Amino acid sequence: MIGGETKVRKKIMAISLSVILIGVHFSSSITFAQEGDIESNNEQTQDESSTSELEVDNEQLSSEDDELIVDKEDVIEENAIETSTEDEEKINLEDSKIEDDTEEITETKSLNQVLHTASNELKNGDRDQRVVTLKRNLAKLGFPVPGNGTTLFGFETEKQVREFQKYYGIPVTGTLNMQTENKIADILKTPLQNGKRHNDTIQLKKDLEFLGYPVPGNGTNVFGDDTEKVIKQFQKTHNLVWNGIADEVTLAKIKELKSAPLSNGMRREDVKTLKENLAKLGFPVPGSGTNLYGNDTERKVREFQAYYKLPVDGVAGSSTINKINSVLNSPLQNGKRHNDTIQLKKDLALLGYPVPGNGTHVFGDDTEKIVKQFQKAHKLIQNGIGRTLAKIEELKSAPLSNGMRREDVKTLKENLAKLGFTVSGSGTNLYGNATERKVREFQSYYRLPVDGVAGPSTINKINSVLNSPLQNGKRNNATVQLKKDLAFLGFPVPGNGTTLYGNDTERVVKQFQRAHKLIQNGIGDKNARKN
Template sequence: MQIQLNRVLVTLAIIVVLLVANVSISMDAVLANTSEEVTEDVVENEEEQETTSETNQEETNDSENDEVKEETSEDTESSDKSSEEDVDEESSEVEEEEDKESEEATHSEEKENAEVTEETEEDTSTSKENTENETSEENTEDDTSSEDETEEPSTFSAEATTMQDTSWVTPFKEDLTRLGFGGMNINDTYGNFTAKRVGEFQAYYGLNVNKEADEATLAKLDDILSSPFQKGETHEDTIELKKLLTWLGYGNMNINEIYGSFTETRVQQFQRDHGLKDHGIADEPTWNKLREIVDTVFQVGNEHPGVVELKRNLTTLGFGNMNINEVYGNFTETRVRQFQANYGLSATGQVDQKTLKKIDELLKVSFYQGKTDSDVVSLKEGLTKVGFGNMNINEIYGNFTETRVSQFQDYYGLRATGVADPQTVEKLNQVVNSPFQEGETHENTIELKNLLTWLGYGNMNINEIYGSFTETRVRQFQRDHGLKDNGIADEQTWNLLSEMIDTVFQVGNEHPGVVELKRKLTTLGFGNMNINEVYGNFTETRVRQFQDYYGLRVTGVADYQTVELLYEIADSPFQEGETHDDTIELKRLLTWLGYGNNW
């Protein structure tokens, strides 16, 4: 009996060895030989069983069982090794069929023989299953497809074998898949391919790459999936996100705090275009890449779709005449530098986030051609009041409005862009609401009237009230000197008045104000001049004498300080024909000094 079983087992071992060595032996021949040997073994087995005692059978069977198990284990190990060396499924199926044929041919009536045969079949089947599982895992690693894992699942790694709850693995895989780390079978098994995906996730987000679902990995996963920068969420920084995307050519979104489906689409497009995981969530790598590109792409020599939008916006704001394309050239740099200088930014010619934010701000609050807004009405009314009118007073900002705004800007020393930006509107409001216009009262109106009077625009009451005659005198002065005759003493009017006082009263000039100057000097004892508009040498001499007498700097030029003192003394209340309370004290002082009997 032992010899018969040994022969069967040896035959099986020979088949396995032949398969491992890849010996080209006809399988049909091996199967035929095996079948004949098994048949002979069965005949001999039946004859021997009839003459063998029951006791000897039990002892023999015990010994045979031990040997069979040892040999079967060796065969299984050999089969495992063979499987690792690419034993295919067909070989395992042949083994199974041979075992079945051996079982049917033996027709053993003995229980021990049946158990031995059953154990042999189980070992062979186990070898086949292990071979299939290992082959499946190898194919999974190669094809990055689904996994068929036989290891005991772990909550942290593929290597751990401790029995524990693995129900969390399924949602964990779903979350990884949501973020672009998928291709796994969605089940509770944490195998090698899952570990591989975890490692990729960790590397992508800058974590320690240990391929384990540790605390840091789980926390990072939760942080991303709970991000406020994903579809359906609202956050104030979504505005900045949309601006960054728009600046780089991913625009046409409503710039607000809502992260809608189109925002998600734009984020996904950006992520795909720049090699990021395109899950549509604006995660840290996405934010970093956006800021990196914005800070580097807008400079000479670069080409980028965002340059097109940049040029259009600059043109809208009055910094145009560029070719609208993706090229950031030298002239674009010049326009950017001009824009930056005009709005108090660092004039580098390279567009940074501050420059882009300023552009967005101006586009939002400025008025420019083609824009319709109720505030355009008040803008046109203000322009008309200060002398830039003849527009249709409505909400439309058209070509002629742009022309008037440009003229206003040029007149008041602003860059003539034709765009009513905050600087322009502020200046317009300053002029329109000036205290130096009809109906207003201001202490400096006295100085204004003095200046006008000294220059020949007098006969006003010198006080703080800006009346209609003061407005008339201002208009006359403005017309005579090429200013906008709006009757408002604006910055341009004040500047010219002061400039003329410091320059007109000197030798060689002619001005109507020289007539009044000579009259005042004559009143104060510095006369004998021809009373006309000519400021000649003798007038200069009289001015020098006046300056010396009253302790002023002697120049012969009737500057502001000289003229101011001249008019102050000449218009004193302490002169013939005037009345003043302090005249009483004056007379007493004169009497005490021997100049009495004067009243």
């Protein structure tokens, strides 16, 4: 039975081959006939001869086909008798499988066609109705393509697509691919554009106003003509694409500027606060306090930075703002109470700037006034805030010198007078020219470096002489020897030569000093004893 089927299949293949050959000959004959209209009569005669031969061949093939058909029918008829029901079912199953395979191939082919269409990019040189929509959308987004908006995807379209892709940070291909289409769609459906309402519009308007771009109105959730106009102004100022849409690039710029350090050229509402604070601290910016950070603001910021020993760049960065806030929050300013104010008042009094009152912890008008006087005298910023502690501490411990006012200048003058170097005047806290002159005399007399400054060595020497046991009112065994020495030199001290250094001893010592042209202080110091 299997051999019969094979025989049938071979004959069917032969018949098919014959039909193909007949078709080829027939097609050739038609072609030759069409071309024969322009050929010569001799060529027509050859065609007719060929046609006769073809007809003879066709008759032979037809005769062979008939024989094959008869043979096929005989075989089928013979096999039909032998073919069982089981074989018929097998054949039917095979035929069904072939049909299923054919359907699967057809479905796969259709799917591939769909996928191919979906992934098909528009590129330079293409014509497609989608190009019209693309151009229209690009124009809305601020990337207009020159021309009449035709279906042609040309050089200008590619150029604008590239600009769009670059601007929004997607791969720059110059083609309309799926990612580019999606990005265009996302921007076009944003609620932050003209004609739409959204709660985010309220915050957007607040942010724009903070950055110096107020939108007229009450700050509603409507994104109208005014909002679009202001957005375009903002975009233009910051070199963005002017599409009037609060797209991702615009929002990112707004976010950046909200937190950026204030610098020259910026407009922001907190520039007003900066100017107010600088004025409080003694660095007033000329003008009416607008939101513009201009040259004058930068100059004052630089002055502030230099004064407080910050890096000087003219930018109100975090370190500068923190310093401003630190000074402004000092408890040592008008209207506040703090225990440090008590010590401040003591220090100011020591430096010759007494605050009227009882030295309480209240920092009032009088304290502010005295602080400003102190700041002016020492060429500091006159803001009346007690953040001059560094200067106060410096002056408290600094050597006394010409031009200074300090309470211990009074003590210095008293001590110099005791030692025979009397400073003219009423003994004020001013270390003036007369004080400096007497200090120089003292230094010279006791063989110290002469600079007119009451530094540590000078003060120590003054204290050393003042603490000598050989002076009025003290007792010391050295006084006994002093009296003997004075008597030996012709300056006897009345009495029994006791350890007491009294009035008589002081008087005789002064006589001795005057006779030998020494400072007449009545103290038995080394200079007196050496002579």
